[in-house]
Amino acid sequence: xxxxxxxxxxxxxxxxxxxxxxxxxxxxxxxxxxxxxxxxxxxxxxxxxxxxxxxxxxxxxxxxxxxxxxxxxxxxxxxxxxxxxxxxxxxxxxxxxxxxxxxxxxxxxxxxxxxxxxxxxxxxxxxxxxxxxxxxxxxxxxxxxxxxxxxxxxxxxxxxxxxxxxxxxxxxxxxxxxxxxxxxxxxxxxxxxxxxxxxxxxxxxxxxxxxxxxxxxxxxxxxxxx
Amino acid sequence: xxxxxxxxxxxxxxxxxxxxxxxxxxxxxxxxxxxxxxxxxxxxxxxxxxxxxxxxxxxxxxxxxxxxxxxxxxxxxxxxxxxxxxxxxxxxxxxxxxxxxxxxxxxxxxxxxxxxxxxxxxxxxxxxxxxxxxxxxxxxxxxxxxxxxxxxxxxxxxxxxxxxxxxxxxxxxxxxxxxxxxxxxxxxxxxxxxxxxxxxxxxxxxxxxxxxxxxxxxxxxxxxxx
DNA sequence: GTCACCACCTATGTATACAGAACCCGGAAC
DNA sequence: GTTCCGGGTTCTGTATACATAGGTGGTGAC
Numbered sequence: 001x002x003x004x005x006x007x008x009x010x011x012x013x014x015x016x017x018x019x020x021x022x023x024x025x026x027x028x029x030x031x032x033x034x035x036x037x038x039x040x041x042x043x044x045x046x047x048x049x050x051x052x053x054x055x056x057x058x059x060x061x062x063x064x065x066x067x068x069x070x071x072x073x074x075x076x077x078x079x080x081x082x083x084x085x086x087x088x089x090x091x092x093x094x095x096x097x098x099x100x101x102x103x104x105x106x107x108x109x110x111x112x113x114x115x116x117x118x119x120x121x122x123x124x125x126x127x128x129x130x131x132x133x134x135x136x137x138x139x140x141x142x143x144x145x146x147x148x149x150x151x152x153x154x155x156x157x158x159x160x161x162x163x164x165x166x167x168x169x170x171x172x173x174x175x176x177x178x179x180x181x182x183x184x185x186x187x188x189x190x191x192x193x194x195x196x197x198x199x200x201x202x203x204x205x206x207x208x209x210x211x212x213x214x215x216x217x218x219x220x221x222x223x224x225x226x
Numbered sequence: 227x228x229x230x231x232x233x234x235x236x237x238x239x240x241x242x243x244x245x246x247x248x249x250x251x252x253x254x255x256x257x258x259x260x261x262x263x264x265x266x267x268x269x270x271x272x273x274x275x276x277x278x279x280x281x282x283x284x285x286x287x288x289x290x291x292x293x294x295x296x297x298x299x300x301x302x303x304x305x306x307x308x309x310x311x312x313x314x315x316x317x318x319x320x321x322x323x324x325x326x327x328x329x330x331x332x333x334x335x336x337x338x339x340x341x342x343x344x345x346x347x348x349x350x351x352x353x354x355x356x357x358x359x360x361x362x363x364x365x366x367x368x369x370x371x372x373x374x375x376x377x378x379x380x381x382x383x384x385x386x387x388x389x390x391x392x393x394x395x396x397x398x399x400x401x402x403x404x405x406x407x408x409x410x411x412x413x414x415x416x417x418x419x420x421x422x423x424x425x426x427x428x429x430x431x432x433x434x435x436x437x438x439x440x441x442x443x444x445x446x447x448x449x450x451x452x
Numbered sequence: 453g454t455c456a457c458c459a460c461c462t463a464t465g466t467a468t469a470c471a472g473a474a475c476c477c478g479g480a481a482c
Numbered sequence: 483g484t485t486c487c488g489g490g491t492t493c494t495g496t497a498t499a500c501a502t503a504g505g506t507g508g509t510g511a512c
Contacts, residue, residue: 003466028494038467040266043495044273051277053369060475062493075367078312082370086308141301143279144308147373229496254464264497269464286505288463 004041007031008048015054015065016157022067026055052153068158070210076158077203080151081196087139087148088179088195092188095138100184103131107180110173114166124169131176135183163209175201230267233257234274241280241291242383248293252281278379294384296436302380303429307422309373313365314405314421318414321364326410329357333406336399340392350395357402364409389435401427 011031014020032042046063049055058064066072091100106127113123132152136145162168175198182191237257240246258268272289275281284290292298317326332353339349358378362371388394401424408417 027492029492039494040466040468043270047270047273048277051274053372075369078316078365078367079309079369079373082308082312083305086304090304139304141304143301143305146279147305253462255462265464266496266498 002041003037004044007035007037007042007045010035011045011049012052012054012153015049016153018157018160020065022065024065025061026063026065052150054153054157068161070207073158073203073206073210076151076154077199080155081199083144083148083151084199085192085195087135087144088183088191089188090141090144091135091138092183092186092191094140095134095183095186097184097186099134099138100180103127103134104177104180104184107131107173107177111170114169114173121164121169124173128176131180138183158206161210162206168205172198172202228267229263230270233261233263233268233271236261237271237275238278238280238379241275242379244383244386246291248291250291251287252289252291278376280379280383294387296433299384299432299436300429302377302384303425306377306381307425309370309377310425311418311421313361313370313374314409314417315414316367316370317361317364318409318412318417320366321360321409321412323410323412325360325364326406329353329360330403330406330410333357333399333403337396340395340399347390347395350399354402357406361409384432387436388432394431398424398428 011020011026020026026046028039028042028046031046032039035042046055050057050063054066055063056066110124110127113127114121116123118124132148136148139145164172175194178194179191179198182188182194237246237252246252252272254265254268254272257272258265261268272281276283276289280292281289282292336350336353339353340347342349344350358374362374365371390398401420404420405417405424408414408420
């Protein structure tokens with residue numbers, strides 16, 4: 001694997017996992033020595049992360065991991081609504097019903113799934129990821145899929161703030177079920193509206209969880225990664 | 227100005243202006259010597275262009291300028307519809323009516339404008355660009371604005387294929403007028419639907435112009451830039 | 453005559469060295 | 483005490499050298 005890819009993937013997952021929290025200064029020499037690559041591939045990795053919106057140049061401190069504010073989340077969801085509604089619409093028009101029928105059966109089984117031993121809900125998040133993949137596959141539009149992938153990167157990072165409880169996940173599964181059924185039935189408008197509602201509810205839940213413990217991300221987080 | 231910025235802007239405008247047509251192979255050494263910068267900043271420029279979708283790595287020939295096929299245009303417009311409708315909606319909700327009232331008056335005057343001496347229609351395209359800027363300003367959403375800006379890069383490149391005649395521009399101006407009035411009136415749904423119709427008509431016109439002289443972009447365009 | 457293999461060459465990927473600019477700290481003057 | 487200036491240090495930006503991989507062309511064998 002190329003050194004620049006290695007640096008990019010490592011930094012990306014560290015940022016998403018909050019091992020590198022918002023505000024972390026990413027000096028080129030620090031990171032290149034830490035990751036064991038030279039500055040040239042590291043710069044490429046940082047450029048890609050900047051394009052992703054995970055890092056940004058702050059006034060006079062160089063590159064820092066971007067903050068996740070309440071406003072950011074709202075803005076992100078405005079874009080997300082536009083893109084995911086369109087994706088749902090197109091998936092309903094073009095998707096293979098059999099694929100979404102199979103996913104429907106899995107979403108029906110989610111309440112039972114959530115009772116099982118899986119503290120991190122990995123099985124559930126895996127199912128949602130497979131739904132996303134199926135939609136990406138169905139829309140067959142590289143531009144749209146790329147935009148959605150970029151967006152999901154941010155959403156995974158934000159998910160850490162959500163404190164998803166069992167009740168919310170059960171509700172989300174019901175919302176997903178409506179979406180999947182609409183896509184399987186080829187009803188594009190229903191799929192779009194179901195997606196709209198799902199995102200509306202997800203944003204509500206996210207903001208409710210985020211406004212309370214806001215101290216987590218704000219304030220002078222001057223931590224440096226070493 | 228940084229050498230990498232210089233290389234990026236130069237290559238970007240050359241690709242958009244069709245001076246570097248689709249299929250052109252962009253070797254690192256060729257371009258770095260041609261542009262008078264070293265390979266390091268040039269690689270950064272190429273990475274940015276790749277992220278923009280203007281160049282892509284092709285099988286075994288390295289980086290090439292991306293092709294513009296009919297399918298690409300359709301896919302691009304699917305994303306565009308999603309993002310611009312959302313932008314129009316948000317602009318109607320948040321925009322300053324005075325700004326869009328002023329633009330409305332300018333769009334009313336377009337038929338007269340098109341009669342003037344301006345073979346390249348620069349004045350008209352300028353007005354559309356100012357409308358885009360006003361919408362960007364009104365939506366006040368950096369993620370959405372960034373996505374729209376990236377999209378418009380491709381659209382400017384495609385415009386070269388459109389052969390916009392006076393009739394189409396007059397029609398487009400009427401469509402824009404409807405959009406601007408809806409935004410100024412704060413009617414988000416009307417703004418979204420007017421945008422939808424405008425994009426539908428624009429795509430129709432583009433495809434009609436593009437399917438006939440398709441030989442312009444296809445075929446073995448093995449040209450090399452030197 | 454065609455196909456396969458080998459060698460050379462050119463391209464990309466990486467490391468490092470150097471230059472310039474910006475920031476920080478200390479000192480001095482008002 | 484505060485502010486401004488200067489030196490030093492550290493960072494980014496750029497250039498270049500080197501290594502490796504992949505592609506191409508030529509030659510030989512079947």
